[in-house]
Amino acid sequence: MQPAALKALQQAAGEKNFSQEACDRLLYATDGTCYRHPPEAVIRTVDAAQISRVMAACTAHRVPVVPRGAGSGLTGGALPVAGGVVLDMAGMNRVIEIRPADQVAVVEPGVVTGDLQTAAEAKGLFYPPDPASTAFCTIGGNVAENAGGLRAVKYGVTRDYVLGIKAVLPDGRLFKTGGANLKSVVGYDLTRLLVGSEGTLAVIYEITLRLLPLPEDRATINAFYSSLEKAAQGVQALLASGIRPVACEFMDAYCLKAVDGYAKLDLPQADAMILVDLDGPPEVVARQSGEVAAILRQAGGEPVHQARDRAEGENLWRARRAMGPAVYQHGPGKLNEDLAVPLGKLAEMVKRAHKIGQERGLIIAVFGHAGDGNLHVNVMHDPSDPKQLEEAHQAVTDLFAHCLSLGGTLSGEHGVGTTKLGFVGAETDPVALELMRGIKKVFDPAGILNPHKKLPSAEAMS
Amino acid sequence: MQPAALKALQQAAGEKNFSQEACDRLLYATDGTCYRHPPEAVIRTVDAAQISRVMAACTAHRVPVVPRGAGSGLTGGALPVAGGVVLDMAGMNRVIEIRPADQVAVVEPGVVTGDLQTAAEAKGLFYPPDPASTAFCTIGGNVAENAGGLRAVKYGVTRDYVLGIKAVLPDGRLFKTGGANLKSVVGYDLTRLLVGSEGTLAVIYEITLRLLPLPEDRATINAFYSSLEKAAQGVQALLASGIRPVACEFMDAYCLKAVDGYAKLDLPQADAMILVDLDGPPEVVARQSGEVAAILRQAGGEPVHQARDRAEGENLWRARRAMGPAVYQHGPGKLNEDLAVPLGKLAEMVKRAHKIGQERGLIIAVFGHAGDGNLHVNVMHDPSDPKQLEEAHQAVTDLFAHCLSLGGTLSGEHGVGTTKLGFVGAETDPVALELMRGIKKVFDPAGILNPHKKLPSAEAMS
Numbered sequence: 001m002q003p004a005a006l007k008a009l010q011q012a013a014g015e016k017n018f019s020q021e022a023c024d025r026l027l028y029a030t031d032g033t034c035y036r037h038p039p040e041a042v043i044r045t046v047d048a049a050q051i052s053r054v055m056a057a058c059t060a061h062r063v064p065v066v067p068r069g070a071g072s073g074l075t076g077g078a079l080p081v082a083g084g085v086v087l088d089m090a091g092m093n094r095v096i097e098i099r100p101a102d103q104v105a106v107v108e109p110g111v112v113t114g115d116l117q118t119a120a121e122a123k124g125l126f127y128p129p130d131p132a133s134t135a136f137c138t139i140g141g142n143v144a145e146n147a148g149g150l151r152a153v154k155y156g157v158t159r160d161y162v163l164g165i166k167a168v169l170p171d172g173r174l175f176k177t178g179g180a181n182l183k184s185v186v187g188y189d190l191t192r193l194l195v196g197s198e199g200t201l202a203v204i205y206e207i208t209l210r211l212l213p214l215p216e217d218r219a220t221i222n223a224f225y226s227s228l229e230k231a232a233q234g235v236q237a238l239l240a241s242g243i244r245p246v247a248c249e250f251m252d253a254y255c256l257k258a259v260d261g262y263a264k265l266d267l268p269q270a271d272a273m274i275l276v277d278l279d280g281p282p283e284v285v286a287r288q289s290g291e292v293a294a295i296l297r298q299a300g301g302e303p304v305h306q307a308r309d310r311a312e313g314e315n316l317w318r319a320r321r322a323m324g325p326a327v328y329q330h331g332p333g334k335l336n337e338d339l340a341v342p343l344g345k346l347a348e349m350v351k352r353a354h355k356i357g358q359e360r361g362l363i364i365a366v367f368g369h370a371g372d373g374n375l376h377v378n379v380m381h382d383p384s385d386p387k388q389l390e391e392a393h394q395a396v397t398d399l400f401a402h403c404l405s406l407g408g409t410l411s412g413e414h415g416v417g418t419t420k421l422g423f424v425g426a427e428t429d430p431v432a433l434e435l436m437r438g439i440k441k442v443f444d445p446a447g448i449l450n451p452h453k454k455l456p457s458a459e460a461m462s
Numbered sequence: 463m464q465p466a467a468l469k470a471l472q473q474a475a476g477e478k479n480f481s482q483e484a485c486d487r488l489l490y491a492t493d494g495t496c497y498r499h500p501p502e503a504v505i506r507t508v509d510a511a512q513i514s515r516v517m518a519a520c521t522a523h524r525v526p527v528v529p530r531g532a533g534s535g536l537t538g539g540a541l542p543v544a545g546g547v548v549l550d551m552a553g554m555n556r557v558i559e560i561r562p563a564d565q566v567a568v569v570e571p572g573v574v575t576g577d578l579q580t581a582a583e584a585k586g587l588f589y590p591p592d593p594a595s596t597a598f599c600t601i602g603g604n605v606a607e608n609a610g611g612l613r614a615v616k617y618g619v620t621r622d623y624v625l626g627i628k629a630v631l632p633d634g635r636l637f638k639t640g641g642a643n644l645k646s647v648v649g650y651d652l653t654r655l656l657v658g659s660e661g662t663l664a665v666i667y668e669i670t671l672r673l674l675p676l677p678e679d680r681a682t683i684n685a686f687y688s689s690l691e692k693a694a695q696g697v698q699a700l701l702a703s704g705i706r707p708v709a710c711e712f713m714d715a716y717c718l719k720a721v722d723g724y725a726k727l728d729l730p731q732a733d734a735m736i737l738v739d740l741d742g743p744p745e746v747v748a749r750q751s752g753e754v755a756a757i758l759r760q761a762g763g764e765p766v767h768q769a770r771d772r773a774e775g776e777n778l779w780r781a782r783r784a785m786g787p788a789v790y791q792h793g794p795g796k797l798n799e800d801l802a803v804p805l806g807k808l809a810e811m812v813k814r815a816h817k818i819g820q821e822r823g824l825i826i827a828v829f830g831h832a833g834d835g836n837l838h839v840n841v842m843h844d845p846s847d848p849k850q851l852e853e854a855h856q857a858v859t860d861l862f863a864h865c866l867s868l869g870g871t872l873s874g875e876h877g878v879g880t881t882k883l884g885f886v887g888a889e890t891d892p893v894a895l896e897l898m899r900g901i902k903k904v905f906d907p908a909g910i911l912n913p914h915k916k917l918p919s920a921e922a923m924s
Contacts, residue, residue, distance in 0.1 A: 099804075099806065100702065101698060101804075101805060101806025102804040102805045102806040102807070103701065103805055104804065124702070124704075145647065146647045146651075148645050152644075152645065156622070157645060159651070159654075160618070160622065169893065169897075173893050174893070175891045175893035175894045175897070176891045176894065177891070177894050179804075179869055179870075179871065180804040180869055181802045181803065181804060181835060181869070181870060181871045181874070182614075182802070182805070182834040182835055182836070183610050183614065183619060183802045183831075183834055183835070183836050183871075183874035183875055184802060184871035184873065184874060185607065185608045185658045185871075185873050185874065185875060185876070185877050185878070186871050186872050186873050186878055186882070186886055186889050186890060187878075187886065187889075187890045187894065187895065187898055187916070187917070188655060188658070188659055188663075188898045188901055188902075188916075188917075189608075189621070189654050189655055189657065189658055189659075190894055190897060190898065192621075192651050192654040192655070193650060193651055193654070193655055195651065196647045196650070196651055197650055197651075201650075212706070213701070213702060213703065213704040213705075213706070214704060215704065216704055236563060239565065239675070240562065240586070240675060241675065242586075242675040242676060242677070242678055243675075244674070244675070280742075280746070281746050281749065281750065283745055283746065283749065284742070284743050284745065284746045287743065287745065288743065340643045340644070340645045340646060341643065342561075342563075342564040342566065342641075342642040342643060343563060343564045343565055343644070344561065344563025344564040345564070369645075372644040372645055373643060373644055373645070374644070374645045407641055407642055407643070408641075408643060409641065409643045409645075409646035409647075409648055410648050411646065411647050411648050412643070412645035412646060412647065413645055413647060414647070415647050416647070416648055416649075420648070424648055424649065427648050427649075428648060428649045429637045429638045429639070431631065431635050431636070431637035432637045432638065432639050432649065432652055433649065435631075435637070435652060435904055435905060436649055436650045436652065438901075438904030438905075439650055439900075439901055439904055440650075441904075442897055442900030442901055442903075442904060443897060443900075454649075454650075455649070455650075
């Protein structure tokens with residue numbers, strides 16, 4: 001970065017919010033991936049006016065800018081791959097207001113998702129999106145990635161709760177979209193265009209979110225299966241039954257063994273587990289809980305457990321929650337892909353993933369959100385072994401090919417970032433991609449905002 | 463239109479699909495508004511390849527094109543205000559497939575919404591969006607307008623069910639967005655950008671829609687109130703109770719009198735009526751139906767009716783369903799605006815609407831979807847009286863100003879079309895509007911697709 005640019009940025013940010021210290025450059029070089037890209041400087045954002053000044057300076061000096069929340073993303077979205085500046089938004093973490101009469105919350109992007117959930121609950125309200133990282137991820141990051149999570153089967157994803165956004169364009173201009181209305185059809189839907197745009201269109205500084213009333217009660221059921229087909233039949237029968245579960249999670253044999261070893265849960269030997277959460281009025285939850293158990297048993301589930309209370313329910317969830325750390329322990333290397341396929345293709349996708357693993361001599365562990373077709377496929381390998389590493393990357397390419405041939409998508413909730421960039425062209429219609437590049441230019445003609453993310457460049461694809 | 467353009471269009475469309483006959487020009491000059499704009503020609507679309515040829519010819523000859531479904535829109539979206547060609551899509555009305563395992567339907571745009579609902583129900587599935595015009599409006603029109611309707615409180619709007627779109631760009635290129643996956647974050651969300659774009663970005667020729675399992679049971683409750691405040695308290699208390707109604711409809715005193723006179727329902731004298739629909743498992747519906755009745759009674763509802771069966775439920779709905787024809791009968795003129803406000807501002811908006819009516823010497827009848835803040839505000843007048851007509855239009859301007867001052871939006875579900883075009887600038891952030899115009903240019907650089915709709919031109923606003 002040129003000294004003039006540095007000086008302008010320092011001035012725009014305010015001296016105490018600007019850092020080029022080595023430890024900061026190290027800290028902001030990483031995210032939830034294994035890659036490292038140190039920024040040239042870090043700016044802690046404080047308000048819209050400051051972000052506006054910073055962005056105008058970045059555009060004037062053609063400095064790349066990467067907005068960052070908790071840095072917990074899994075596809076490199078917060079990595080400054082082109083150098084430049086990281087905007088650390090985590091300090092802008094006020095829940096500005098919760099308005100029970102309007103059933104909305106207005107928040108800054110740095111609010112931790114779990115903190116918003118707690119604040120909403122204190123007023124008898126409910127923020128349904130529930131990414132696994134809810135204890136540390138931020139709403140801003142959730143909006144940038146259109147985060148999904150555990151309750152998406154019944155409640156949808158982040159997009160379904162974003163009513164309004166205030167943001168800064170790369171040239172420094174402020175703008176707002178939407179508001180606190182549940183319905184509005186005035187203008188094009190820029191709000192949902194910004195959701196999932198991975199920080200490539202604008203820097204979001206305020207978000208209005210829809211809240212729901214808190215559900216009255218909750219129940220948990222799990223079932224173990226001796227084959228994938230039976231488990232998939234269980235999921236299909238459940239989804240066709242008219243019951244709308246909150247969560248319908250799946251774990252394969254490898255995942256079950258991993259968590260059993262890690263968390264000492266004494267799980268039954270099985271090829272698959274289905275874990276179902278219900279919520280709603282207590283008498284429905286009680287009755288449907290029995291129905292779900294019967295449906296899962298009918299499909300061949302054995303044993304099937306129906307938690308009798310919340311403590312037992314939490315116990316059933318322990319296997320699923322231990323998944324992340326358990327698989328990490330089994331590493332040492334893991335390529336984690338969040339494929340999604342149409343609901344009816346779930347078992348086929350899991351079988352193909354296992355077959356790819358056999359062909360490549362690697363364990364491929366599959367778990368995920370069966371109720372919405374979103375699978376976390378983990379290619380386990382030893383990254384210090386060049387041959388295994390190569391096979392692991394080849395396995396991911398195979399996985400993507402099979403996923404697309406089943407009408408699936410390369411990312412259900414993690415985003416494209418940099419790690420999936422090379423595969424976007426295989427999924428996305430080329431004309432649609434050209435339209436997306438056109439939209440990017442409308443928002444960011446200088447191309448300074450989170451460059452080399454989300455959309456492959458035309459050159460890279462030719 | 464130049465003879466060369468006509469010839470090219472005729473050839474592109476196929477002779478038997480092309481018409482310039484006077485009766486067709488008359489037929490396609492109207493929609494659900496009172497305005498008339500005859501097209502120069504009408505083309506009946508048959509498939510993607512034909513639409514592609516037609517669009518390429520229209521771009522080459524700079525002929526304006528207006529896609530049209532049932533022509534039931536209420537803001538002029540299907541009117542050829544700049545002349546040119548109307549694309550009649552109503553003949554493309556195949557339900558291509560319903561895939562129960564994937565819980566999706568793939569349809570052509572001309573499918574009548576009610577027909578899709580029936581086809582889905584035959585397979586035990588449910589297409590929730592339910593515009594009042596469901597018996598004749600088309601899915602294509604619903605997608606173009608992001609139609610809402612009676613079940614939006616619980617089930618959301620059309621946008622929430624559109625998973626994938628195939629469309630033709632103005633220059634004739636085909637493209638697709640999304641697919642049959644419930645979750646996908648690859649690329650910008652062009653699917654939801656097209657939803658609600660009112661036929662100004664692309665011509666949609668295939669839509670993949672999410673379906674849900676059919677609810678098990680349904681119940682209906684109504685309550686009458688001696689004041690708006692009490693009715694609004696009833697709505698607030700209901701929404702805060704944790705019960706998620708399917709529908710929560712509101713009618714004011716004028717509407718009640720109008721339907722009572724029209725449909726001879728012998729309704730109690732009241733200032734407001736609330737009508738609530740519930741669905742779900744039978745024991746919840748039964749229990750919650752009692753709870754809803756108690757909540758509405760507590761807020762001052764008197765009498766409150768709980769339908770004991772579906773026939774009684776349909777009877778309670780008669781008042782709401784008679785609303786459209788009853789108000790038409792009371793005309794002769796009606797300006798119907800579909801304002802939406804944040805949930806907590808509902809009573810205030812209704813009161814202000816009535817006050818504006820008093821000030822302007824007009825009856826302003828309000829009914830609508832109280833559960834999502836979306837109100838149908840009807841300014842009754844005699845259009846043959848120039849003074850009344852002027853007052854009616856002034857009243858609409860007043861309504862919009864009050865709606866915006868309450869944080870509301872000028873259209874919850876009808877769209878902007880031409881009738882609200884002059885007011886978009888008052889609601890929409892100017893920078894956001896510039897971004898929208900940029901997006902329009904990306905899709906339609908020649909500006910031939912449904913011109914003078916949705917977005918006010920920069921010139922018109924300066």
